[in-house]
Amino acid sequence: xxxxxxxxxxxxxxxxxxxxxxxxxxxxxxxxxxxxxxxxxxxxxxxxxxxxxxxxxxxxxxxxxxxxxxxxxxxxxxxxxxxxxxxxxxxxxxxxxxxxxxxxxxxxxxxxxxxxxxxxxxxxxxxxxxxxxxxxxxxxxxxxxxxxxxxxxxxxxxxxxxxxxxxxxxxxxxxxxxxxxxxxxxxxxxxxxxxxxxxxxxxxxxxxxxxxxxxxxxxxxxxxxxxxxxxxxxxxxxxxxxxxxxxxxxxxxxxxxxxxxxxxxxxxxxxxxxxxxxxxxxxxxxxxxxxxxxxxxxxx
Numbered sequence: 001x002x003x004x005x006x007x008x009x010x011x012x013x014x015x016x017x018x019x020x021x022x023x024x025x026x027x028x029x030x031x032x033x034x035x036x037x038x039x040x041x042x043x044x045x046x047x048x049x050x051x052x053x054x055x056x057x058x059x060x061x062x063x064x065x066x067x068x069x070x071x072x073x074x075x076x077x078x079x080x081x082x083x084x085x086x087x088x089x090x091x092x093x094x095x096x097x098x099x100x101x102x103x104x105x106x107x108x109x110x111x112x113x114x115x116x117x118x119x120x121x122x123x124x125x126x127x128x129x130x131x132x133x134x135x136x137x138x139x140x141x142x143x144x145x146x147x148x149x150x151x152x153x154x155x156x157x158x159x160x161x162x163x164x165x166x167x168x169x170x171x172x173x174x175x176x177x178x179x180x181x182x183x184x185x186x187x188x189x190x191x192x193x194x195x196x197x198x199x200x201x202x203x204x205x206x207x208x209x210x211x212x213x214x215x216x217x218x219x220x221x222x223x224x225x226x227x228x229x230x231x232x233x234x235x236x237x238x239x240x241x242x243x244x245x246x247x248x249x250x251x252x253x254x255x256x257x258x259x260x261x262x263x264x265x266x267x268x269x270x271x272x273x274x275x276x277x278x279x280x281x282x283x284x285x286x287x288x289x290x291x292x293x294x295x296x297x298x299x300x
Contacts, residue, residue, distance in 0.1 A: 022077060023052075025070050025287045026084065028095035029297075032058045032065035036091055040067065043083045049073040055299040059292060066290045068299045070100055096287065104285040106131040107180045109171075109188040112142045116186035116207060119274040120281065121150040129278065130285040134178040137171060139190055159190050168196050175200070184281060185239065187273070194241040202291055204239040205249065205284060207277040209269050221269055225262040232256050232265060234273040236280035238291070247296045249280040249289055 026044075030036065037056060044051060053070035073080065081097055088095055106124075110117045117136065123129035136147040139159045147154035155174060159167045174180065185206040197204070210233030215223035224232070233253035240246040252275060254268050283289050283298055290297045 021072055021074055023070065023072055023100040024077065024080070024097055025068065025100045026095065026097050027066075027068045027287050027290055028084075028088075028093045029064055029066045029290055029292070030088075030091045030093040032063055033091070036065055037067070039087055039091065040069065040084075043087060044069065044071050044073070044080070047073060047075040047080060047083065049075070049080075057297050057299075059297075062293060064292060066292065066297045066299075068288065068290075098287060100286075101130065103130050103132040104181050105134050105179050106182045106184060106281075106285075107135050107137060107174060107178065108133060108184050108186050109137045110143050110186050111138065111189040112140050113187040113270075114143045114146050115270040115274055116277050117143055118146055119278060120184065120186060121146065121152065123278055125150060129282060131182065131281060134180060135174060137174065137188075139167070139188070164193070168193060171196070172199065182281070182284060184277070186277065191243060192239060197239055197241045200239075202238060205236055205277070205280055206239045206244070206246070207234060207236050207273050207280075208244050209234055209273065210251070210253065219262075221266040222262040224256075225260070225265050228258065229265070230256050232269045232272060234269065234276040236276045238296070247291055247294055249283060249296055249298065250276050252276050252279075 026040070028040070041051060041054070049071040050073070051069055051071050056065065056067040058065045077097065084095055084097060087093060108117055108120060120129065121133060124131050124133050133152050135153045135155055136143070137155045137157050138144065139157060141156055144154045144156070157167050157170050175183070181203060183200060183204045185204065187207065192204070209220055231253045233251060235248055236250045237248045238246040252272050254272050256265055256268065260268070283300060288299045
């Protein structure tokens with residue numbers, strides 16, 4: 001006699017794994033009007049987002065509103081982007097949504113002075129500076145050894161009056177090839193063309209001493225020493241076609257003494273330059289800097 005067939009027991013359903021928590025940063029700017037904060041935070045809350053940081057600023061002079069929001073969420077990023085894109089249409093927003101702790105792919109450009117390059121590479125490797133340095137471009141070979149020490153590719157791109165266009169084309173090739181998001185002029189002593197400034201608008205940071213426009217040209221610290229300058233400073237700003245006049249991100253100063261030699265002034269100045277540039281790069285990489293015409297809003 002044949003035994004009746006038995007139906008295999010159905011295995012209990014395994015609950016799906018919850019989506020991993022993502023830490024995202026939303027930045028936006030738009031014409032100021034009532035209801036923007038409510039609309040943005042409401043959209044994030046409807047998706048179960050937990051807002052961990054929120055800063056906003058309304059500029060009475062330009063009529064623009066700026067906002068930075070950090071949020072923890074399990075919702076796929078694409079869904080949040082769709083929600084924000086809908087808000088952007090209503091409020092005429094310029095916006096960006098990115099991972100909060102992602103290291104920004106960065107290209108450093110240098111000439112012969114290595115203090116800013118060495119500082120940024122050290123901070124990126126050992127101090128948590130949130131950038132991934134994908135290469136160093138130098139118009140001289142002087143600092144190749146520094147890049148080699150940190151195991152970062154060095155690209156020698158000489159610049160003369162006759163080769164400037166070719167040099168900038170090579171720079172853009174590297175930007176595209178390496179997926180560069182930020183270019184830092186770490187004491188790069190060349191002027192970028194208007195076309196290049198426009199192409200990389202809002203993504204190139206420069207550092208210079210504070211003596212401009214008083215002490216131009218070579219040996220500014222020697223000129224300052226001759227004039228008995230008592231304050232030494234530095235400015236980090238976004239690069240525009242207006243030389244050294246782009247939107248300022250960060251500035252700082254240090255005292256100078258009548259007893260300081262020209263070399264001592266230079267060393268003090270280089271120290272300020274290092275600090276100011278590193279801070280500007282940090283804030284940019286953390287999505288804390290928003291352009292406001294010729295100025296910036298910095299949610300530090």
